[in-house]
Amino acid sequence: MINIFQPSLGDQELQAIKEVFDSNWIGTGPRTKKFEEQFSKFIGVDPDNIMMTNSCTEGMFQICNVLLTPGDEVIIPTIGFVGAANAVISNGGIPVFCDVDPLSLNTTVEFIKNKITDKTKAVLLIHYAGWACDMDPIIKLCKEKDILIIEDNACSVATIYKGKPTGALGDFGVWSFDSMKILVTGDGSIIYAKDPSILKKIKTRSYLGLLSESGYSSSVDQKWWEYNISYPGRRSVVNDITSAIGLVQLSRLEGFIDRRKQIHEYYNESLNDLDWIKTPTPIYESGLSDRESSYYMYWIQLQDESTRDKLAVYLKENDIYTTFRYYPLHLVKYYNQYHEQLPNAEKAADTTLCIPLHQALKAEEVECIVEKIRSFK
Numbered sequence: 001m002i003n004i005f006q007p008s009l010g011d012q013e014l015q016a017i018k019e020v021f022d023s024n025w026i027g028t029g030p031r032t033k034k035f036e037e038q039f040s041k042f043i044g045v046d047p048d049n050i051m052m053t054n055s056c057t058e059g060m061f062q063i064c065n066v067l068l069t070p071g072d073e074v075i076i077p078t079i080g081f082v083g084a085a086n087a088v089i090s091n092g093g094i095p096v097f098c099d100v101d102p103l104s105l106n107t108t109v110e111f112i113k114n115k116i117t118d119k120t121k122a123v124l125l126i127h128y129a130g131w132a133c134d135m136d137p138i139i140k141l142c143k144e145k146d147i148l149i150i151e152d153n154a155c156s157v158a159t160i161y162k163g164k165p166t167g168a169l170g171d172f173g174v175w176s177f178d179s180m181k182i183l184v185t186g187d188g189s190i191i192y193a194k195d196p197s198i199l200k201k202i203k204t205r206s207y208l209g210l211l212s213e214s215g216y217s218s219s220v221d222q223k224w225w226e227y228n229i230s231y232p233g234r235r236s237v238v239n240d241i242t243s244a245i246g247l248v249q250l251s252r253l254e255g256f257i258d259r260r261k262q263i264h265e266y267y268n269e270s271l272n273d274l275d276w277i278k279t280p281t282p283i284y285e286s287g288l289s290d291r292e293s294s295y296y297m298y299w300i301q302l303q304d305e306s307t308r309d310k311l312a313v314y315l316k317e318n319d320i321y322t323t324f325r326y327y328p329l330h331l332v333k334y335y336n337q338y339h340e341q342l343p344n345a346e347k348a349a350d351t352t353l354c355i356p357l358h359q360a361l362k363a364e365e366v367e368c369i370v371e372k373i374r375s376f377k
């Protein structure tokens with residue numbers, strides 16, 4: 001079976017893990033600090049603006065935990081990740097789902113504007129498949145209305161919008177390094193906060209709420225086992241095994257993206273002439289001047305639900321795994337009380353199919369995928 005996502009992990013990562021073992025310190029420590037430093041360089045921000053945590057979901061929970069008061073509304077594009085809505089609801093907020101553009105599956109300033117009320121606290125958006133939303137108008141609107149922007153940057157680890165990395169365009173951003181992403185550490189994440197003092201608060205809450213001058217710091221001369229906390233916090237730090245893998249993966253990231261871009265372009269070129277398929281080529285072409293994608297997913301759109309479903313089964317029978325990301329949140333039964341009618345997203349959920357895209361795909365596999373799609377009709 002050709003996988004839809006697949007990590008690239010090998011000898012370099014194994015060597016880095018061995019070094020952690022040999023150091024006898026596998027907890028959070030120097031490698032985590034180093035990863036934070038290197039990642040801050042990679043996205044061009046100060047190290048005081050970012051921290052590692054154990055998942056993007058946890059990052060969104062922590063951000064909502066410091067921001068929300070009960071009844072606050074957070075606008076979330078319905079083509080988004082379940083953890084985003086959970087983070088809002090768990091912290092007393094109300095998710096307000098909004099629609100997306102039918103082809104890019106990204107939300108736009110118009111869809112956000114329609115959902116603003118005097119209770120809107122934040123917008124929590126994603127950059128679908130690695131392509132940046134058109135952020136300038138969104139940032140302008142949110143500034144005018146005093147609404148915070150949180151970027152779920154899980155799909156867009158290396159995405160650039162007008163010269164700047166996504167994830168650090170708004171007030172908060174969260175990356176994911178889980179097993180199905182591009183840069184993979186097993187589990188892991190980076191949280192960005194524009195305001196370092198809020199980040200510090202999140203950091204404290206992510207480590208049991210411990211005050212650093214208390215016993216957990218080795219600088220206390222006497223009775224170092226006594227301590228105090230400032231908040232009943234959780235423990236969502238990462239260990240140095242995770243960070244050691246991350247350091248190697250970060251050094252390989254550019255190569256991963258280059259290969260994904262090649263495959264993306266090959267799909268565009270090889271599927272464009274089929275009049276029964278829509279490809280993301282127009283997004284690719286219009287983005288060339290001011291955006292750079294992370295090429296996280298490649299998606300095609302069919303004319304109706306039954307054609308899409310049949311193609312998915314046909315490809316599966318030919319050992320090619322496909323899926324659709326992300327099933328609209330407003331259709332999830334558990335969130336029924338927040339239900340809306342969001343026609344673009346509903347149509348996209350019926351007709352869109354994500355096909356394999358990862359840097360480990362071999363040329364003959366990519367050709368085989370194209371050939372099978374072309375032979376479907």
Ligand SMILES: *Cc1c(COP(=O)(O)O)cnc(C)c1O
Pocket residue numbers: 054055056057058080081083126152154155175176177178188189
């Ligand atoms: C994978 C993913 C997440 C979750 O990341 P975790 O690190 O597994 O919590 C969040 N948002 C999007 C868009 C994702 O694709």
